[in-house]
Amino acid sequence: MTQQIPSTEPELSGVRNFRDVGGLPTVDGRRVRHGVLFRSGHLAHATEEDAAFLGSLGLHTIFDFRNASDQKLEGPDVELPGVRNVNLPLSDPADGSEFWKMVRDGEMEQLREILGDGKAAARMIASYRTIVKERTAEHSQVLRSLADDSVPALMHCAAGKDRAGLSIAVTLLALGVEREAIVTDYLESNAKHRRYKVRRSSSSAAGYSPEVMELLSPLFDARAEYLTAAFETVEETWGGVDAYLEQGLGVTPEIRERLRERLLD
Numbered sequence: 404m405t406q407q408i409p410s411t412e413p414e415l416s417g418v419r420n421f422r423d424v425g426g427l428p429t430v431d432g433r434r435v436r437h438g439v440l441f442r443s444g445h446l447a448h449a450t451e452e453d454a455a456f457l458g459s460l461g462l463h464t465i466f467d468f469r470n471a472s473d474q475k476l477e478g479p480d481v482e483l484p485g486v487r488n489v490n491l492p493l494s495d496p497a498d499g500s501e502f503w504k505m506v507r508d509g510e511m512e513q514l515r516e517i518l519g520d521g522k523a524a525a526r527m528i529a530s531y532r533t534i535v536k537e538r539t540a541e542h543s544q545v546l547r548s549l550a551d552d553s554v555p556a557l558m559h560c561a562a563g564k565d566r567a568g569l570s571i572a573v574t575l576l577a578l579g580v581e582r583e584a585i586v587t588d589y590l591e592s593n594a595k596h597r598r599y600k601v602r603r604s605s606s607s608a609a610g611y612s613p614e615v616m617e618l619l620s621p622l623f624d625a626r627a628e629y630l631t632a633a634f635e636t637v638e639e640t641w642g643g644v645d646a647y648l649e650q651g652l653g654v655t656p657e658i659r660e661r662l663r664e665r666l667l668d
Contacts, residue, residue, distance in 0.1 A: 413456060417448040420563035420597040424571060424588055429579040433667045439554045440666060442571050444563035444597075445469060447478035454481050457557070462486045464553035466545060468493040468566040477561065489548070491541045493534055493566040506619060514618045523621035524628070527565070531633040534569055536640055542573045543652040549574065550654075550661040564592040564625050569633055573652075576644050577659055578666055582634070592625040 415421050421444075425437030441460065445467075449457065467480060470492040480488060505513060517523075549556060558574075560566035568589050575585045591597065641647040648654040654662075 415443075415449070415453045415456065417450045417453050418446055418457075419444040420592055422588075422591065422597075424575070427575060427580050427584045427588060429667065430581055431579060433579075433663075435575070435578065435580065436666055436668045439556070440549075440571075440574065441555070441557040442563055442567050443557060443559045444567075445473070445477050445559055445561050446480035447474075449481045454483060457481075458483050458486075460555055460557075462555050462557055464489055464548065464556045466491060466556060466558045466570065468541075468558070468560040468570060470494050473561045487553070491544065493538050493541060493560070493570070494530075506622065511612075511615065514615060518618040518621070523618065524626070527621055527626070527629050528632045530565070531569060531629050532636045534566065535633045535636045539651045542570060543654060545570055546574060546577055546648075546652060546654050546662060547658060549665065550658045554665050562592070562623070563597075564623075565629075568592065568625065568630070572630060572633065574662075574666075576637075577648055577654060577662055579663070586627055586630055589630050590625050590627065 413421065420442070422442060423437055424440050424442060425435050427435045429435075438460070441462075446453075446457070446465070462483065464487045465480065465483070467488060467490045469477070469490070505517060545558075558567045558570050572585050572589060575588075637644060637647045637651075641651050648659065649656070
């Protein structure tokens with residue numbers, strides 16, 4: 404475990420990729436407070452024990468970044484008493500549904516054509532760039548909510564890697580967390596017990612052959628180049644983090660200060 408991960412981190416049975424992002428350092432010497440900001444994969448398969456643990460966190464709000472296709476595939480989150488659930492899809496409900504059907508059902512030639520020669524990684528990079536540029540209203544809502552009253556909060560998508568990873572990264576940027584620490588936390592999604600399980604319709608060995616898994620791996624990996632592309636998009640589009648937050652998201656210095664008061668030690 405890295406120093407950013409609390410030693411008491413639980414390993415939940417039906418919820419993958421759960422962690423408290425507390426402890427991450429800011430550039431001015433502060434740290435993200437433990438117990439106020441969590442991230443995970445979806446909560447649809449949470450066991451009773453998982454739900455009891457999540458219920459013990461005193462959560463105010465759960466931000467679910469899945470779209471309608473995700474929710475249809477996995478199911479709704481378990482209900483946690485007294486917790487507000489906010490659904491903010493970070494991709495169009497129709498976007499990618501056929502693509503992910505191909506991931507589950509596609510034959511080798513189809514997979515090679517669509518994912519081979521770097522196409523899978525390029526798709527991921529393009530997706531990260533698009534979310535940063537086009538989902539400013541959603542990220543603004545998250546930051547404003549956190550600054551107002553929504554902590555402790557849990558952010559999740561399907562795997563807890565991409566959409567939740569980006570939203571956590573945006574939040575950490577607003578808090579002034581060191582860039583290297585943001586990337587380190589993001590890459591923790593690669594840990595074996597956290598990774599989203601690849602599900603293929605074919606249960607045969609060919610369906611999970613080394614070549615198939617290699618073709619699919621860019622979709623299920625957390626790669627520094629993906630998050631770096633998001634950071635580069637902020638710089639290219641707005642000229643820097645401060646301008647992105649204020650001009651792109653409408654998050655004023657006053658809102659950022661309230662955010663820091665709620666989330667930093």
